[in-house]
């Protein structure tokens with residue numbers, strides 16, 4: 268487990284003081300992937316640098332399995348850093364070394380015997396699915412494969428925590444998926460605590476158990492990914508979801524954007540809704556997926572305008588919550604909550 272306690276980083280620049288991380292408390296459980304998201308300049312890289320001790324926090328602690336890494340003096344810093352393996356955005360491999368030699372590097376620094384190094388490197392390359400690429404040089408590998416070598420190298424010293432600092436940024440979708448799959452396997456097989464620093468919401472939905480949004484030096488919203496996705500009041504939950512264009516509703520019908528707000532939404536909810544209304548329900552667009560074994564997402568539907576209120580009631584019973592389309596005026600007849608444009612999802616109960 269890794270725990271950040273009151274972690275603070277202040278930069279002093281030309282007499283100006285800037286608090287980039289402000290007393291952050293955060294925990295990543297054993298066998299858990301926790302994502303940290305935030306817009307550019309939010310402090311994500313600073314957080315990563317403080318966690319793997321490349322940067323000294325101004326105050327506060329980074330504690331791994333009960334051991335306060337920040338308490339070690341300069342001499343102990345090197346061994347403290349071993350508790351955390353890091354995968355960076357750029358793989359950072361040495362071009363004149365083969366994949367195996369790159370993975371061996373941290374072991375060589377530590378003075379591990381050649382025989383032991385060879386066996387451990389073999390294990391690690393096997394672990395990341397690159398046993399057959401041991402003798403390849405970085406330029407002979409794809410971006411995803413190079414990043415896998417980076418993961419193997421990060422695991423060489425058997426860290427308890429893996430820090431992934433924008434490790435999939437710039438990779439093609441297939442390579443991204445393969446790295447994320449690998450992170451999930453490492454979480455499950457090695458019980459690692461993985462801190463995933465990313466701006467890619469898809470990566471968060473795909474592998475993270477929890478997520479926190481960093482803004483103004485603080486975590487302004489956090490929780491389990493699936494719960495945030497289902498929470499109609501969560502701005503982070505909304506931002507985590509992809510926005511897909513929907514077809515326009517036909518004349519005389521009311522458009523409703525509805526989100527899965529419960530774990531118990533039946534798979535045939537559209538059919539049931541039509542049955543309850545005894546009227547056609549048009550599906551105009553949808554983005555539904557399975558996260559953590561549960562269906563989440565949202566759909567844009569249209570119902571005859573006269574049945575809008577009845578549709579809302581029926582949808583609430585089915586576990587779906589309505590949200591007002593972003594940037595649009597919510598001129599939705601009697602059931603509309605407000606005429607102001609709103610980005611916030613609106614629980615059905617509150618508008619019924």
Ligand SMILES: Nc1ncnc2c1ncn2[C@@H]1O[C@H](COP(=O)(O)OP(=O)(O)OP(=O)(O)O)[C@@H](O)[C@H]1O
Pocket residue numbers: 278279280285287305306307308309310311312313314
């Ligand atoms: N060494 C430094 N000295 C002074 N200010 C710094 C230093 N490093 C970072 N900062 C400031 O800290 C803030 C956060 O920067 P950081 O790079 O951590 O953000 P980020 O969330 O990683 O952004 P991005 O997503 O663009 O990489 C910025 O305002 C930046 O200017």
